[in-house]
Amino acid sequence: MLDKLGAALKKSFDKIANAIFIDKKTIDSIVKELQRALLEADVNVQLVMQISEKLRNAAADERARGVEKREHIIKLLHDELLNISGKEKEELKLSKKKQTRIMLVGLYGSGKTTASAKLGNYYTKRGFKSALLGLDVHRPAAPEQLEQLAQKANLKCFIDKEEKNALSIWKKHKKELEKFDLVIIDTAGRHDLDNELVAEIKRLNKEIKPDYVILVIAADIGQAAKKQAAEFKRACGISGVIITRMDSTAKAGGALTACAETGTKVLFIGTGEKINDIEEFNPSAFISRLLGMGDLQSLVEKVKLATDKEAQKKVEDRLKEGKFTMDDFYEQLKSMQNLGPLDKVMELIPGLGKAKEKIPENLLGAQEEKMKKWKYAIGSMTKEERENPEIIEKQTSRIQRIAKGAGIPTSDIRSLLKQYKMIKEFASGKGMGDMADLQKGFSQKQLQKLAKKFGKKIRI
Numbered sequence: 001m002l003d004k005l006g007a008a009l010k011k012s013f014d015k016i017a018n019a020i021f022i023d024k025k026t027i028d029s030i031v032k033e034l035q036r037a038l039l040e041a042d043v044n045v046q047l048v049m050q051i052s053e054k055l056r057n058a059a060a061d062e063r064a065r066g067v068e069k070r071e072h073i074i075k076l077l078h079d080e081l082l083n084i085s086g087k088e089k090e091e092l093k094l095s096k097k098k099q100t101r102i103m104l105v106g107l108y109g110s111g112k113t114t115a116s117a118k119l120g121n122y123y124t125k126r127g128f129k130s131a132l133l134g135l136d137v138h139r140p141a142a143p144e145q146l147e148q149l150a151q152k153a154n155l156k157c158f159i160d161k162e163e164k165n166a167l168s169i170w171k172k173h174k175k176e177l178e179k180f181d182l183v184i185i186d187t188a189g190r191h192d193l194d195n196e197l198v199a200e201i202k203r204l205n206k207e208i209k210p211d212y213v214i215l216v217i218a219a220d221i222g223q224a225a226k227k228q229a230a231e232f233k234r235a236c237g238i239s240g241v242i243i244t245r246m247d248s249t250a251k252a253g254g255a256l257t258a259c260a261e262t263g264t265k266v267l268f269i270g271t272g273e274k275i276n277d278i279e280e281f282n283p284s285a286f287i288s289r290l291l292g293m294g295d296l297q298s299l300v301e302k303v304k305l306a307t308d309k310e311a312q313k314k315v316e317d318r319l320k321e322g323k324f325t326m327d328d329f330y331e332q333l334k335s336m337q338n339l340g341p342l343d344k345v346m347e348l349i350p351g352l353g354k355a356k357e358k359i360p361e362n363l364l365g366a367q368e369e370k371m372k373k374w375k376y377a378i379g380s381m382t383k384e385e386r387e388n389p390e391i392i393e394k395q396t397s398r399i400q401r402i403a404k405g406a407g408i409p410t411s412d413i414r415s416l417l418k419q420y421k422m423i424k425e426f427a428s429g430k431g432m433g434d435m436a437d438l439q440k441g442f443s444q445k446q447l448q449k450l451a452k453k454f455g456k457k458i459r460i
Helices: 002-018 024-040 045-060 066-085 112-124 142-152 166-177 195-208 224-236 252-261 283-290 296-306 309-320 326-338 342-347 352-358 361-379 383-387 396-406 410-430 433-440 444-454
Strands: 100-105 130-135 156-158 182-187 212-218 240-244 266-270 278-280
Touching: 002 024, 002 066, 002 283, 024 045, 045 066, 066 252, 066 283, 100 112, 100 195, 112 130, 112 142, 112 182, 112 240, 112 266, 112 278, 130 142, 130 166, 142 156, 156 166, 166 182, 166 195, 182 195, 195 224, 212 224, 212 252, 224 252, 240 252, 252 266, 326 361, 326 383, 326 410, 361 396, 361 410, 396 410
Parallel strands: 100 182, 100 212, 130 156, 130 182, 212 240, 240 266
Antiparallel strands: 266 278
């Protein structure tokens, strides 16, 4: 759904930028396309009409003409999209000097438990010693789900599968939890925000004294998010919102704009099912991405989440010694796959968002499929072959054996060897290349170059 909205917005911006004359006919055509796209994304009808009216008024304003008028209309449209997305970025303020407690609340099926683990993983990668606490005593198997997710993210998890009193679980583990910088508390949900749920949240709030109470909302509830955000805000004073399932076909515009209307800040968005698929919500970067202008900051954050620092350090040390094996290449493939689908990564790189549209749909998918096959192939190699891949090329029988073991054609093995050779040559001459640059972050000089090239401020 957001891809569709992004395409429609880009088309509208291009139409305005390329129009010789900004006349009534041009504006009417642009407004109709915008209205259709925003309404399909479930943006509130009133908001859509307000934007339409402002665009028409700007076009009819005789004080600005030609290029000046085009710039004025483009800026107005950009600012309006920014307004309905929440204007400014809101960040949680965490400190290692004092423990931070985050309590997640929400209705059944909104994704609280998954969001708890994603959030714990997100802050652990940023150096915070994090733990999860399971206080959902009503939903069957909720403690087990939290425990499994915690294991995936290597997080400490505190639960009690037998206890049916949430406060008792908190009191039982309170002392153990004191050694953590961050404690994320997963609470129970209901089908509706009833008196019983409100009473339980208030009891937990009073006893635990969380620094932040975050409401978890699924993107597919659309405009109903407005009612939920308002009611939870009134009942327990929520600090902000996490919107999950932003990667689905959900009409996410409804949830985003509804939160903005209630004055509730969206703090994070869930962008997939994997543990790394969460990002801080930055309205200006979000709009920039929708318009195909990229979002370098989110890309750098994604790489930090996707890469295993220890594994990457080992690879770097080996490269300094002039070594690079198939095991090292395997680590790079894992990091690339952890970043998510290639088309989504391209959207984050300035200039490539629009280029993506010209790439055949099946091409990026084929490349991802190829990387999967390469991982299977490496898994079918012997220890000797992984450490010295050069010996594989010299013996056709080895290539055939590896291909058979991986269940792929021999051409894929040759393709893997060719790619490995290229990366080894590149790495030995230039260090770790782009992946390491992103992992370490850009230097101030690099940032200034990028800012100059793309005509905007970039802060990391």
